[in-house]
Amino acid sequence: MRPPPAPSTRIFLLARSAPLAPEYAPAAHSGDGGYPAYYHRVWTVLSGLGYRVTTSNHFRDLYTQAQSIDLVFSLYNCAPFDNPEIFVASTCEFLHLPHIGAKPNIRALAEDKWLSKNFARAIGMPVTEGAIFARPQDMKTEPPFPGPYFIKSRFGAASEGVSEQSMQEDWAGAKRVAGALFERGASVLVEQYAEGLDVTVPVLGGATPILLGLVHPRSDRLGAIITEELKRDDPLGYELFDAGKKTMSFFDDAQKLWSAAGPMDYLRLDYRYDPKTGKRVFLEFNLCCHIGRSGAICLAASRWGLSQEDVLGHVIEYSLGRQARQVETRRWAL
Template sequence: MTDLTQKILRPANPEATRIFFLARSAPLAPDFAVASYPGDGGYPAYYHRIYNTLRDIGYRVTTSNQCRALYTEAHEIDLVFSLYNRMAIDNPEVFVAATCEFLHLPMIGAKPNIRALAEDKWMTKNFVRSLGLPVSEGAIYSRPEDLLSPPPFAGPYFVKNRFGAASEGVSEDSIQDDWDGAKMAAEKLFARGMAVLVERYARGVDVTLPVIGADEPVILDLVQPRSNRAGEIITEDLKRDDPLGYALYDAGAAYGAFADDAKRLWAAAGPIDYLRLDYRFDEKTGQRVFLEFNICCHIGRSGAICLAAAQKGLSQADLLGHVVEYALRRHWRAVETRKWVR
């Protein structure tokens, strides 16, 4: 507890920090009420709580639900806190990060190239395999005509969106025993304008490993997102509405392997302000299969990272204060490095 407390940064003068909070259904001036955004599940209330917590810490927070506001309204801020992860383009999180880089705006999360790596689940798979992390076999399908050729591995299959956040495109139809079923599931995703990643289905349960950015990353306890769907998978509707929540997960002696994965990923892709490593874990065999890593993951009070942090004595406000201060420190270190190189 003491060691972790020493790693957490505390805002010394939050009133001096101007935050630009960006989200699709962010609370807006003048009343900053919970946004009305049909079809966005629990996200408007979640963004409203994040906004209020940042304000309660003492930060000066302005908000927007428009990415173009980065060009017109964000020039007098100290940090962009963007949770804008869904818009009518591929990889919106990369767009926001790259725009901030172009405008020299400090931003929560990580550099655009690392955001791009995390957003492309196929690139992620190949990247972490090079680090020695266990992944399932996979194949990408960009066009319907590509489905004439089955993947070079046998089923059962798991069909999902190659890009996208919040489990977009994942349903119980994602699990298919044979290629005929997998093709039909892929065609449904193509009809929604999605590129497709087909993987060998990994049996077990979903577990996630939250990590807090620091000079030495803080690796928290495993958490299991609850599911009542086939295969205990996390579907798009569960992620959007989050009716079942999360629970701490005890993997026993296997936890050390998860923590080693996090250290390897951090060494290759860090620094990152906060993230989650998602897995399938077979309790019977002890086999873990890495799925993806999620930068700027859900940081609500009932979410995985806050639940795991609470076991270490940290509140949501503690986490958000640390994340803001660490992001600012990370940015200014990079600025000083560029000055030195010049």
């Protein structure tokens, strides 16, 4: 889908380090790595497509500017309160504001790695064994599967808290790493470590999901894992990946996920994949994934001759069409 020649849509772009009026210069925020430049580029592209784009780095502006917003595009994933990822989607529903992504309940499913793992298993997708732990004392009992283990936060975005220490051979090491996460206020998900490398499946929304291909995020870390540092600074980038005859298995999974949880505007399905055995295991799906020029979605789209402008224009127009009923409801509610 493409924007009309002179789109009238008023987009509200929300991000922690969004470029702000009047200069719209890339903003600086401690610990944000390359994200300020990414947000600035998204603003530049949306403005270049002709949309009227207002930017903000404050949630409260959703309330004060609701009357002048046609579509909320939030890239604000990390905020200083628990489970912030679904806040914007829920607020937009309360305000009858169309928003990029998916309904809040689907966003909540995606942000809970334990629920999404069990959801995926229920619809026939392969997953790793896992167990959740809310308190340090819960870890006195080992999970019903052997190591090696991979320890991460149950909730959260951008591989927060993931490092090479997340891989542990035994339960003593797993408890030590989990203890550091508990100190940060996190609930913990312990999974059976899956050999191989990370592979992701970028998808755009459509009458049927648009499956763009397979992408491998490069890693020079132990186990070829993607750490918080790599996700934040992205020094190694991504590359297109060919799984040969196994590719259709990934695409079948995406179709299953879409049938059960769609529609969604854009997303990524993340896996561990072992090229030696052809075994894949689903890890999570992401509804607010990187949609910059150097990210997995735009790289996969470029394979089909699509630019970042094409991708963002499609996402905006598909989302507006998907939520047309909500737009009409808003005329009467506000």
